[in-house]
Amino acid sequence: MAVDLNTIELFVAVAEAKSFRAAADRLGVTRSAVSQGMRRLENRLGIALVNRTTRSVSLTEAGQQFYAGVRPAMIELNAAVAATGDFAGPPSGLLRLAVSSIAERFISGELLASFIDAHPAVELDITITDEEFDIVAERYDAGVRLGEVIEQDMIAIPVSGDQRQLAVAAPSYIERHGAPAHPRDLIGHRCIGWRPAPGVVPYRWEFEEDGRAFDVAVNPQVATNDMWLMIRIACSGGGVTFGMEETFRPYIERGELAPLLEDYLPPFPGFFLYFPDRRNLAPKLRALIDHVRKHR
Secondary structure (H helix, E strand, C coil): CCCCHHHHHHHHHHHHHCCHHHHHHHHCCCHHHHHHHHHHHHHHHCCCCEEECCCCEEECHHHHHHHHHHHHHHHHHHHHHHHHHHHHCCCCEEEEEEECCCCHHHHCCHHHHHHHHHCCCEEEEEEECCCCCCCCCCCCCEEEEEHHHCCCCEEEEECCCCECEEEEECHHHHHHHCCCCCHHHHHHCCEEEECCCCCCCCCCEEEEECCEEEEECCCCCEEECCHHHHHHHHHCCCCEEEEEHHHHHHHHHCCCCEEECHHHCCCECCEEEEEECCCCCCHHHHHHHHHHHHHC
């Protein structure tokens, strides 16, 4: 049986005020509107809920039972409405993000530190992951990935410029083993590769020559899911490794690593903040989007 929630609200007000006039004042409506609403509710339920006289209003036995049942529900409903209304106010609450481990510019610290400084009522819960999954199903507000792996039904906002991958090695390694002249030469080198999880085949290193993309299965001597371990081994002369130029840039500038095979590694679209296509975004997510755009 469908019942108009407005009439239930009228009934609760009458039950608590014990007066049609007081209930009307409480709800900001006319006494006639209260009276008509009560009549519709009683007709709908097929039973009298209140006893009315010219001087007083009291609940019938059925009215007392009905009030006991609907009052807790109305409290929860009003609380839910109030909580939802908070989403239309200033940015606040928990913002859950799933971020790629190689989104260097986004997770370097400066962007996120300035965001929480500007929005102290927002709490960030950030999961660093390279797994591909449905952020909606996993209850994340947004994610950060390379544009090429983002689903087409998502809205994507750039958080970086074009990116490029690099092969790098320490000068000490190049001194001992020489530098590969072509990606296929990597087969004869000691390589340090990345794999997303145990038992998963290591990532194939991707290159381009004369506009044609190709990859090389380098059969790494060391494989790990930790980029920082890859860098530390490479800086110590342990071999050639492969990853994002932004990640390697500080080590290259300090002379700890040297870029290799740059002619075979053109730029490509970078990282994007992505989220479901929704008409009304929560203020906390809207604030992050605006901050990302301003930061760029």
